[in-house]
Amino acid sequence: MPKPFKSQIVTANDLMMGDVIYLTPEGGWSRDHADAIVATSQDEADELLAQAQAQQLKIVGPYLAEAVLDDAGRPGPVHFREAFRTRGPSNYHHGKQETAAV
Amino acid sequence: MYDYTDFDREFVYGRVAEFREQVKRRVDGSMTEDEFKPLRLMNGLYLQLHAYMLRVAIPYGTLNSRQMDQLAYIADTWDKGYGHFTTRQNIQYNWPKLADVPEMLEALADVGMHAIQTSGNTIRNVTADHFAGAAADEIEDPRPTAELIRQWSTDHPEFQFLPRKFKVAVTGSPNDRAVTKAHDIGLRMVRNEAGEPGYEVIVGGGLGRTPMIGKVLKDFLPKADLLPYLEAVMQVYNLHGRRDNKYKARIKILVHEESLETMQARVAEVFERIRDDFEVPQDLIDHIESGFQQPAYKSADIAPVFDGALRSFIDTNTQPHKNPDYAIVTISIKAIGQTPGDATSDQMRVMAQIARDYGHDELRISHEQNVILPHVHRADLPAVFAALKDAGLATANVGLVSDIIACPGMDYCALATARSIPVAQQISEAFADLDAQRDIGPLKIKISGCINACGHHHVGHIGILGLDRAGVENYQITLGGDGTETATVGERAGPGFAYDEIVPAVQRLITAYLDLRTSPEEEFLAAYRRVGMAPFKAALYPEQAEKANAA
Ligand code: SF4
Numbered sequence: 182m183p184k185p186f187k188s189q190i191v192t193a194n195d196l197m198m199g200d201v202i203y204l205t206p207e208g209g210w211s212r213d214h215a216d217a218i219v220a221t222s223q224d225e226a227d228e229l230l231a232q233a234q235a236q237q238l239k240i241v242g243p244y245l246a247e248a249v250l251d252d253a254g255r256p257g258p259v260h261f262r263e264a265f266r267t268r269g270p271s272n273y274h275h276g277k278q279e280t281a282a283v
Numbered sequence: 284m285y286d287y288t289d290f291d292r293e294f295v296y297g298r299v300a301e302f303r304e305q306v307k308r309r310v311d312g313s314m315t316e317d318e319f320k321p322l323r324l325m326n327g328l329y330l331q332l333h334a335y336m337l338r339v340a341i342p343y344g345t346l347n348s349r350q351m352d353q354l355a356y357i358a359d360t361w362d363k364g365y366g367h368f369t370t371r372q373n374i375q376y377n378w379p380k381l382a383d384v385p386e387m388l389e390a391l392a393d394v395g396m397h398a399i400q401t402s403g404n405t406i407r408n409v410t411a412d413h414f415a416g417a418a419a420d421e422i423e424d425p426r427p428t429a430e431l432i433r434q435w436s437t438d439h440p441e442f443q444f445l446p447r448k449f450k451v452a453v454t455g456s457p458n459d460r461a462v463t464k465a466h467d468i469g470l471r472m473v474r475n476e477a478g479e480p481g482y483e484v485i486v487g488g489g490l491g492r493t494p495m496i497g498k499v500l501k502d503f504l505p506k507a508d509l510l511p512y513l514e515a516v517m518q519v520y521n522l523h524g525r526r527d528n529k530y531k532a533r534i535k536i537l538v539h540e541e542s543l544e545t546m547q548a549r550v551a552e553v554f555e556r557i558r559d560d561f562e563v564p565q566d567l568i569d570h571i572e573s574g575f576q577q578p579a580y581k582s583a584d585i586a587p588v589f590d591g592a593l594r595s596f597i598d599t600n601t602q603p604h605k606n607p608d609y610a611i612v613t614i615s616i617k618a619i620g621q622t623p624g625d626a627t628s629d630q631m632r633v634m635a636q637i638a639r640d641y642g643h644d645e646l647r648i649s650h651e652q653n654v655i656l657p658h659v660h661r662a663d664l665p666a667v668f669a670a671l672k673d674a675g676l677a678t679a680n681v682g683l684v685s686d687i688i689a690c691p692g693m694d695y696c697a698l699a700t701a702r703s704i705p706v707a708q709q710i711s712e713a714f715a716d717l718d719a720q721r722d723i724g725p726l727k728i729k730i731s732g733c734i735n736a737c738g739h740h741h742v743g744h745i746g747i748l749g750l751d752r753a754g755v756e757n758y759q760i761t762l763g764g765d766g767t768e769t770a771t772v773g774e775r776a777g778p779g780f781a782y783d784e785i786v787p788a789v790q791r792l793i794t795a796y797l798d799l800r801t802s803p804e805e806e807f808l809a810a811y812r813r814v815g816m817a818p819f820k821a822a823l824y825p826e827q828a829e830k831a832n833a834a
Pocket of ligand 1: 690693698732734736737738
């Protein structure tokens with residue numbers, strides 16, 4: 182039996198700035214994981230990744246990462262690596278956490 | 284200090300100009316990322332977790348104050364006001380922006396520095412004993428050798444696409460502070476029976492996935508034969524090293540799979556063939572050596588030291604110098620709870636100023652992620668201590684439990700499987716009291732955030748390796764590792780510990796050591812060698828020990 186598909190998002194880094202970004206439903210990029218478009222099948226995931234790869238002028242290093250939906254249906258990270266990428270390093274208040282509204 | 288020749292300068296500025304064009308072409312779309320990536324890596328630009336990272340070589344760890352000031356300027360102008368000194372005597376900037384990198388490289392070139400060959404399957408930045416040129420136990424300063432190798436290996440057309448990266452370390456002292464036995468090639472300066480200096484050539488050491496202690500490829504190599512011999516080793520490796528599997532591509536695997544004797548025979552054969560075509564011009568050697576003269580030592584009266592804090596600092600953070608009126612000062616950039624290896628731009632400027640005022644303008648970066656003032660007159664130690672103290676740089680913990688090596692781990696590194704920095708910070712805080720640290724005595728804790736072992740965990744007395752176990756950070760402990768001339772790979776203690784269990788586990792290990800040592804003079808490593816793993820294992824896994832006792 183094939184493994185059940187787990188929801189995925191496409192993440193990358195911004196070509197010029199280097200910061201972590203997520204592919205959005207509009208085909209653009211957001212700095213907020215919750216804005217990411219969620220693939221619910223492997224075909225859809227492959228399609229989104231291909232769409233990201235075509236945007237070489239904006240991004241670098243796109244890949245698929247597993248995501249989990251919260252009660253409001255917004256995607257969040259599953260693996261701790263992706264959770265760190267939504268915040269920044271733990272030794273300084275740098276990266277996303279530096280500019281976060283909270 | 285080695286002074287760039289016109290050729291060196293032209294070459295480095297030329298590379299900056301080239302890279303500027305490459306960035307432009309990547310940004311305007313005339314180059315894809317697949318095309319650009321190898322080019323940016325050749326210039327030290329990585330993509331990490333949160334941002335790009337620029338890795339800058341500090342050849343054999345040597346800097347002058349102007350260069351240190353420039354590193355501070357770069358940190359302030361194009362990064363976040365700090366830099367991270369690494370276990371390979373490099374400095375890494377964690378937040379550069381793509382468009383700024385050519386500017387950063389140009390600023391480096393202005394002070395004779397670059398980021399060339401800090402990545403890729405090439406011969407990387409040549410490292411050396413951080414006490415080079417100053418150590419009391421030195422046969423010869425290893426830096427002219429390291430500089431010669433740097434010149435030979437930089438942009439060497441044949442060795443830009445080796446099977447895998449290649450690391451060389453050089454020491455001029457019998458006490459190995461450069462971890463030469465854990466490098467692809469380690470060179471130890473030795474004397475032959477006639478008393479002439481030459482090299483013991485060690486090959487096939489390395490940490491990472493398959494840790495190995497290097498083996499002696501040649502027990503005495505005359506100095507004049509160095510480059511043809513290295514060229515021969517590289518030719519053999521380039522031809523026979525495995526390219527089918529990146530985990531088996533380092534020279535250590537070749538030596539291991541094909542035997543040391545085969546390696547020796549192959550190298551000897553190539554060496555005989557190429558040796559006569561290989562003459563290093565004497566004026567080049569003279570130019571290099573002229574850059575590494577002894578400083579113009581001064582004389583001054585040395586007052587007795589009564590101040591307790593200064594006394595502790597001198598005891599812990601200084602080492603004997605070849606001139607008995609001088610000392611080697613290690614500046615710990617590991618204040619309690621700080622990130623190992625990080626220095627702010629202000630701290631860099633303070634260190635540069637102290638080097639100008641009291642240190643014959645010399646600084647070194649150690650693979651243990653500290654900064655060294657190699658030549659300080661003992662009469663100046665009180666002033667140096669005071670200046671360091673004002674900048675929060677006078678922590679007297681060198682060689683002690685809080686002087687931890689930690690790689691960037693999953694706070695920065697894209698390859699990481701777990702974090703290392705916060706583990707180091709928490710251990711440091713758990714043992715904050717310096718008197719207690721001195722009571723524990725010399726102890727090397729080394730932490731890596733993945734199997735690549737940049738944090739040298741295999742050669743830590745206590746090594747910690749961060750792994751990803753089913754989506755959770757997990758830390759494996761190794762014990763009894765040693766990175767010196769008696770190099771040993773540590774032994775795995777048992778199952779790993781969760782993130783919130785690792786610091787208490789280290790505390791239990793140290794309590795066990797304090798209980799079992801025969802006297803305060805018996806250091807952790809000596810005690811481990813005497814009693815072996817069992818009592819430490821019992822301390823790490825008390826429940827299992829209890830069960831075994833009950834059974
Ligand atoms: S050991 Fe692993 S995590 Fe640490 S710096 Fe090296 S590659 Fe990155």
